[in-house]
Amino acid sequence: MSAPAIAKPNVAAKNFSQLAGFWDTPIGKKAVMAVTGVILFGFVVGHMLGNLQIFLGAEKLDAYAALLHSMPGVLWMARLVLLGSVGLHILAAVQLTLQSWEARPRGYVKKEPVAATYAGRTMRWSGPIIAAFVVYHLLHFTFGAAHPDFQPSKVYQNVVTGFQVWPVSLFYIVAMVLLGFHLQHGLWSMFQSLGFSHPRYTPKLKQFATVFATVIVAGNCSIPIAVLAGLVK
Amino acid sequence: MRLILHVWRQKSPNDEGRMVRYETNHADPHMSFLEMLDVLNEELISNGEEPIAFDHDCREGICGSCGFMINGKAHGGHPGTTVCQLHMRHFKDGDELYLEPWRAKAFPVLKDLVVDRSAFDRIIAAGGFISVRTGSAPDGNDILVPKEAADRAMDAAQCIGCGACVASCPNASASLFVGAKISHLGSLPQGKPEQEIRAMRMVAQMNEELFGTCTNLGECEATCPKHIPLEVIARMNRDYLAASWKHR
Ligand code: HEM
Ligand code: FES
Numbered sequence: 225m226s227a228p229a230i231a232k233p234n235v236a237a238k239n240f241s242q243l244a245g246f247w248d249t250p251i252g253k254k255a256v257m258a259v260t261g262v263i264l265f266g267f268v269v270g271h272m273l274g275n276l277q278i279f280l281g282a283e284k285l286d287a288y289a290a291l292l293h294s295m296p297g298v299l300w301m302a303r304l305v306l307l308g309s310v311g312l313h314i315l316a317a318v319q320l321t322l323q324s325w326e327a328r329p330r331g332y333v334k335k336e337p338v339a340a341t342y343a344g345r346t347m348r349w350s351g352p353i354i355a356a357f358v359v360y361h362l363l364h365f366t367f368g369a370a371h372p373d374f375q376p377s378k379v380y381q382n383v384v385t386g387f388q389v390w391p392v393s394l395f396y397i398v399a400m401v402l403l404g405f406h407l408q409h410g411l412w413s414m415f416q417s418l419g420f421s422h423p424r425y426t427p428k429l430k431q432f433a434t435v436f437a438t439v440i441v442a443g444n445c446s447i448p449i450a451v452l453a454g455l456v457k
Numbered sequence: 458m459r460l461i462l463h464v465w466r467q468k469s470p471n472d473e474g475r476m477v478r479y480e481t482n483h484a485d486p487h488m489s490f491l492e493m494l495d496v497l498n499e500e501l502i503s504n505g506e507e508p509i510a511f512d513h514d515c516r517e518g519i520c521g522s523c524g525f526m527i528n529g530k531a532h533g534g535h536p537g538t539t540v541c542q543l544h545m546r547h548f549k550d551g552d553e554l555y556l557e558p559w560r561a562k563a564f565p566v567l568k569d570l571v572v573d574r575s576a577f578d579r580i581i582a583a584g585g586f587i588s589v590r591t592g593s594a595p596d597g598n599d600i601l602v603p604k605e606a607a608d609r610a611m612d613a614a615q616c617i618g619c620g621a622c623v624a625s626c627p628n629a630s631a632s633l634f635v636g637a638k639i640s641h642l643g644s645l646p647q648g649k650p651e652q653e654i655r656a657m658r659m660v661a662q663m664n665e666e667l668f669g670t671c672t673n674l675g676e677c678e679a680t681c682p683k684h685i686p687l688e689v690i691a692r693m694n695r696d697y698l699a700a701s702w703k704h705r
Contacts (some may be wrong), residue, residue, distance in 0.1 A: 228678065245701075248664070249697070250630075250664065251660055251693070251694050251697045251698065254670070320670040320672075324630070324670050325668030326669075327628065327670075328562065328628075328629040330527060332529055333555055334528055334557070335627075336524075336528060336530050337674075338534050338676055339675040340674035341674075344673065347676065408671075416690065416691050418694065419692070419694040419696075420691060421688040422688065423686075426688075
């Protein structure tokens, strides 16, 4: 009689199914959204600080751009991380949204929000509009395909000529206001998603989120506004 | 008091269902909302019509049986109040009110304003308990419980499982309910040994029951008749994330 075969645990398969199980629960997906959100947050802050150098003049800004391009390894690494983060963030958002829609196949005749903030209720609007904006923004200032007069590596000039077209500036400003809303809800929401909530600190965190979002909106909008006002030319 | 009521009428789980308009002149500011419906039902019965079905039991705000939407707000939207404890003095003569059952795929409508909430029972069965040894009774106060932990556990234990959190959540998420149970048991020493497996199992069951996903909007907290705070959801997330991290 042959001995019964003992199943060898397949470690790789087990780790994979554990990962899949994590992704299968809304809490796992929300944790991924929060972590990718932190990365995107970091990007938004860094990107804004970099761009604000426009107020220091053409040489400073163009030199900063040249510096980034002189390190293609670092640049592409950052781009890959950002692309991966955006991809996971959107994938989780879409899957969670579909799950929530399926969870209430029949809606109410009447429904009144009692506590939800405007920013919180519009995450599923602000998110996709920001995504569309990012695509346009890349075609506008990175690849130049959507720019009327794109000059490679002349960042300062491209920004000025780009923003002199007022509908373009307006779209940027609207997108930044929506980004502000998204970040205001997202900044405290990600702490909640990762399991941190405290009666003493959470209200402060929400206040901080509002201030932070306002600073981001003001900082980013100052550039198209300055160009339109003729302060940067 | 005269009231115009638009009530969801549905004969059975498979019936299509519809809003039906009723008028009553017999509402009184001293009545509870359910007493007002009792009086309306008497009128319906004497007219040979089918009375409006709604769940209720204690009528003291402690059992969690009652609950429906009034003008788009769970339990009518008065802080810390179930519909059985909601008084008609909050309404005015001539008010027009829309009464609808909790809406969620996980809470199928059985009849009129009555929904099947056994999804909650299955979530509890999955992990909302502590295991104890039977045998001789342990000495009282044998296990020390810090006051703060006891307070937090008691606050979370207030949850009566009425389902208002699911009903008011734009995502039909059960996170506040599950978070309340996880916080209640997990705050006490007796609940610690099963803290991780409890989070894993209850969250998995919540997902299995096809509830929606939390987006931290706070509608649940605002309409919870027992003031369960959003903090319990963070606790659920923390326990779940820690458990899935440590799980081998
Ligand atoms: C690109 C398209 C995007 C979509 C479709 C999207 C969608 C969403 C949705 C639906 C949520 C969940 C809302 C909630 O939990 O209340 C969310 C959360 C969040 N988003 Fe986005 N978003 C996008 C882009 C961004 C960007 C560019 C950033 C940062 C710069 C960002 C940062 C965040 C953060 C930090 C959160 C909170 C995560 C959490 O609740 O754990 N998102 N997003
Ligand atoms: S009937 Fe028991 S809580 Fe309302």
